[in-house]
Amino acid sequence: MIKPRLEKKQIAFFLAIIFLILILNFYSSQARNFFYFLSQPFQKIFWQSGSKLSSFFDFILERRNLKRENEILKIQNQKLQVLAWKAKVLEEENQELKKALDLKLEKDFKLLLVKVIAKDPNQDEILIDRGKKDGIKPGQSLILAQKVLVGKIEKVYPNFSKASLISKRGLVFDAKTLNQEIKGVIKGQGNLSLIFDLIPRDKKIEKGEILFTIPLSKIFPEGLLIGEIKKVKKSDLEPFQQAEVLPYFDLDQIENLFIITDFYD
Amino acid sequence: MIKFLILLLAFYFLAIFQVSFFSHFEIGGTLANLLLILLLILVLFEKKRDLALTGAFLAGLFFDFFSETFFGFYLLIFLILALFLRKIHQFFYQIDFLNFEILLFLAIIFFHFLSVLMGVIVYQIEFFWPSPWLISYNLTLGGIIFLGSKYVLSTLKRI
Numbered sequence: 001m002i003k004p005r006l007e008k009k010q011i012a013f014f015l016a017i018i019f020l021i022l023i024l025n026f027y028s029s030q031a032r033n034f035f036y037f038l039s040q041p042f043q044k045i046f047w048q049s050g051s052k053l054s055s056f057f058d059f060i061l062e063r064r065n066l067k068r069e070n071e072i073l074k075i076q077n078q079k080l081q082v083l084a085w086k087a088k089v090l091e092e093e094n095q096e097l098k099k100a101l102d103l104k105l106e107k108d109f110k111l112l113l114v115k116v117i118a119k120d121p122n123q124d125e126i127l128i129d130r131g132k133k134d135g136i137k138p139g140q141s142l143i144l145a146q147k148v149l150v151g152k153i154e155k156v157y158p159n160f161s162k163a164s165l166i167s168k169r170g171l172v173f174d175a176k177t178l179n180q181e182i183k184g185v186i187k188g189q190g191n192l193s194l195i196f197d198l199i200p201r202d203k204k205i206e207k208g209e210i211l212f213t214i215p216l217s218k219i220f221p222e223g224l225l226i227g228e229i230k231k232v233k234k235s236d237l238e239p240f241q242q243a244e245v246l247p248y249f250d251l252d253q254i255e256n257l258f259i260i261t262d263f264y265d
Numbered sequence: 266m267i268k269f270l271i272l273l274l275a276f277y278f279l280a281i282f283q284v285s286f287f288s289h290f291e292i293g294g295t296l297a298n299l300l301l302i303l304l305l306i307l308v309l310f311e312k313k314r315d316l317a318l319t320g321a322f323l324a325g326l327f328f329d330f331f332s333e334t335f336f337g338f339y340l341l342i343f344l345i346l347a348l349f350l351r352k353i354h355q356f357f358y359q360i361d362f363l364n365f366e367i368l369l370f371l372a373i374i375f376f377h378f379l380s381v382l383m384g385v386i387v388y389q390i391e392f393f394w395p396s397p398w399l400i401s402y403n404l405t406l407g408g409i410i411f412l413g414s415k416y417v418l419s420t421l422k423r424i
Contacts, residue, residue: 046285191294
């Protein structure tokens, strides 16, 4: 007598689940927005605590290397000073040229400050605390204050947005090296790793070379920092060279990001 | 009902903890899957099938909320995983640390292949193998959580 009742109960339970899933899919944008809205206070607390704890561990682990890093930083600083001087000279030249040509090219990025509140556990995507109501649109670029490229907006909800990190599997865009201007393609490999692919075989690429975005594929604005070459892979069988890239953003330390709001406008 | 509410709150906060707190502790670019570890512990320690399936339902639902897949994607994966784990753990005479690690290893592999295969079918993503970092990170963390929960349970029994 009891068994059929239980079966009916189970069928009703499964039907309720199917109905719930259908409803959630039908109103997925609103459902997710509402869920993020409810969870936001906890997520912000957890994100900040995680960031602080991770920084603390990093400090302990990195302490031994501090002296060596300090030496490297000193050398890098000297190089940057030379670059800054070169940039200053170029900027002055550029200003003069603009004046001379009377072009109205002076249009900096329009930026919007956002906070990261979560990362997708299964792929390289992050959740940020601004959405459609703040003027965010899919395709807009996410950067750090130092013009380091982090990702692009994928999905926009009323109050929140989902963004793909540049390391997301399947994300491809053009880039070039700073010194030799070797062009290639950056491919996201997932798990926060990147490769610089389709580098012509005749080009000599070196470890530590800095990579910038180029506007060829129109995914990201020009001149954003991506990372540096970590390891070059060259094979006689492959028509192109490949290199592992160390991204310049560190997800553990990211709390505030900027969205370039006027790139696609 | 009380057990359901406890499960609901546990999985909800664990999901938030995973995406917001544990995101800072990636190793080799991989993250720990706390919901999967909790589900395995639930399957092993809870004899009632319904409660284990409810746990799988909640884990999948919260995973779906934080992913960009359609609703039901991870829910289905977690439900299949729970059924798989319930079936397979019957072959283990007792659940000690080594057996737990074997089951967790199987769960990680099963979860990875299910999610990737579904991704290949539904979203046309490229197939990829699980990273060794992902496996070792989850096995280490899962082992610690297992030993911790065993200690807590034995202490509670003594009290």
